[in-house]
Amino acid sequence: MKKNLFVKLSILLALLLFLAGCGNSESSPDDQTLKIGSMEGLQSEVLDVAVEKLEEQGYTVEIVTFSDYQAPNTALEENSLDANIFQHTPFLDSYNRDKGTDFVSAGAAFLNPMAIYSENYLSIDEVQDGDLFALPNDPTNMGRALLVLEATGLIEIEEGVDNPTTDDIIENSKNLEFIELEPAQVTASLEDVDFAAINSNYAVDFGLNPKEDSIFTESIDSPYTVQIVTTQELNDSQKISDLVAAYQNDAVVDAMDELSNGTLLPGWK
Structure with a gap:
């Protein structure tokens, strides 16, 4: 009887270890969700094209639009966003300096050219x-x-x-x-x-x-090119890498050309 109990416990332990291993090999639900901040209007319309690419990869994506230039960073600091796309490097540097944050650019988005x-x-x-x-x-x-x-x-x-x-x-x-x-x-x-x-x-x-x-x-080498901004913790994540790749593609370039009348230029080309 003790032998049977030992065998049953061994089988149960092996099953638990197997299930734990399976759980570790799969992405958590949070890894397949993205919340991205954008200014309302044209910029979010262009972002929609990148979202389509992300959804094809299995992501659940929400665009959160804003009308002022402080709220998107506040939301990022409160972890209610994974990234935002609205600010150029001087603005980002100034915000980090004034607020004590350490947000980083994951990649270039667009330039509103002067x-x-x-x-x-x-x-x-x-x-x-x-x-x-x-x-x-x-x-x-x-x-x-x-x-x-x-x-x-x-x-x-x-x-x-x-x-x-x-x-x-x-x-x-x-x-x-x-x-x-x-x-x-x-x-x-x-x-x-x-x-x-x-x-x-x-x-x-x-x-x-x-x-x-x-x-x-103005050249896209300008520091005033808008960046895809995220936190230090998320900067090396797969979903931020996929966001940058989805944004920096020809479909987004075509959307900028079609929708913006020259006011948005791809910042990575």
Whole structure:
């Protein structure tokens, strides 16, 4: 009888070990779910295309949309999101510094390009000595505009300055003059200046397409390319890797082209 009891216990133990092994070999339900934060509107519409790819792989995906620029990171910090897609690197760095978080970029998403427009010239190479350049007067966009202008080769900014002003220009071979305007007024100034740096949202509102109508467009190497942001803990997970792969594919590029009128460019190509 003791022998039979020992055999039964041995069989039961072996069965429990087998079931435990099977449980460890399978993904937990959480590994197949994704909650992604996005700004409402166009950005979430493009994200829908990536979600389709993820769902084909067996993921259950929820897009949570926001209308302000603080809530998506708050949600990520509270672990109610796995990732968000709305912020560029300077914004991310500033948030981490101010809030004590350690969010990281898992990969590039898209660029809302700042571009240079002109009613006088068809090419940035045509800019003349003493021309007047309009740029936004708020600190972030002014610095961004000057970095875009530096990329044309027309000016040089002091090395190491991340958010420059006109005082940081150390080389201005064309003796360009500068006028600082409210961001919404820069587009309206095109008739009165030689060329101007304009954010894509203002450009489109004015009927301009950054890809087709500008004489120079910000490169995707810009630090202002929006990132797929997640936590340190999830950054090496399979589901975040799959999210990046699903976003960085040709179907998403096609959606950007079709839906955005040039205001979204793929940030990884």
